[in-house]
């Protein structure tokens with residue numbers, strides 16, 4: 001267990017006041033009068049949710065302003081770094097170590113995706129506590145993680161843990177939206193603030209089984225690489241009253257129809273193999289057998305297993321490079337046949353896979369030399385997985401096993417992109433975790449409606465991340 005949390009005392013007086021007033025007897029009140037959970041991580045999460053940072057537009061400075069007093073109150077070196085957009089700001093806090101080791105960075109994005117408010121049963125920006133959960137946009141992605149990471153760092157200061165390395169806490173802008181002040185901007189403008197030996201951000205999962213026990217902990221060591229591929233068809237631009245055989249829209253449609261029938265092959269890196277082995281060990285038959293077959297040497301069995309496993313869109317995307325058409329464009333008037341038509345396919349590549357090879361395959365699938373394939377980014381970042389041999393990965397593994405006894409810990413490929421690129425591009429290992437046990441239902445609400453996280457999970461996650469930081473940064 002982590003040491004007792006001193007700040008709990010701060011909640012005693014407001015709680016008494018609430019009891020005396022006969023109002024909300026189970027919840028404390030913040031100075032603004034909003035109910036506040038008695039759990040410090042949950043209470044911080046409520047504050048973060050109430051600072052609406054839906055991106056666009058983001059307004060991320062609001063989150064930086066929520067965080068600053070919590071760190072300053074403990075005398076931690078903390079600051080708000082402005083961006084050229086006055087509504088967007090980055091927050092950085094640094095706990096000093098003795099300098100014998102290079103810093104560890106723990107980061108979380110400040111922004112969230114927007115909401116379809118009418119589909120929520122509660123106000124998505126009120127930080128409602130209900131049935132042992134905190135509800136609100138960002139509860140899972142990623143204000144819950146930010147609250148856990150921040151509380152773990154604050155506890156290091158509260159407990160005056162002597163540190164061998166600096167612990168940097170970062171809250172960054174523009175992860176969910178397309179604004180220009182993401183971690184790539186931060187790395188360009190303020191590298192000295194975020195330079196570290198390794199970093200932790202969002203990524204893997206602490207997955208719960210339906211009966212509530214933790215099945216496994218996955219720590220992401222790589223993100224898939226997202227690339228835009230343009231597919232263009234050409235034809236004669238002419239009057240729509242005299243169509244010709246070389247219609248660009250028909251040619252593009254034929255090509256896209258062929259691509260839609262094509263399935264990319266299974267690609268398994270060493271990390272993915274370990275992840276699938278963990279799934280095999282922690283699943284019940286028949287799924288456990290399918291996972292074993294996927295790794296086995298019988299191609300027919302692997303293919304049959306893939307059919308079942310890939311019914312889950314997440315699993316489908318984790319074991320192969322994926323092809324998703326996302327834009328299509330052609331023509332400008334009803335009576336003009338356009339000279340070209342164009343589609344954009346979003347390729348998501350597994351680290352180590354060669355995009356050029358996939359494009360060659362697609363050319364063969366389409367079998368039409370008139371169709372052009374253009375990768376819109378001729379250069380793309382190095383995408384090697386972070387090693388599982390670093391002190392940070394080992395500390396995550398050790399603390400996960402301490403908090404969830406007997407649990408399997410596995411590296412994991414994150415199916416989407418995260419902020420990790422800014423460090424990975426410089427060869428700095430980055431790991432990812434959503435630091436709270438979560439079940440399928442809670443997972444499905446991420447970016448959806450009635451997003452929520454359990455307070456018990458926040459407590460366990462805080463304990464795990466606190467232990468991780470003590471292990472990786474504490475002076476031995």
Ligand SMILES: [Zn+2]
Nearest residue numbers: 109141142202
């Ligand atoms: Zn996120």
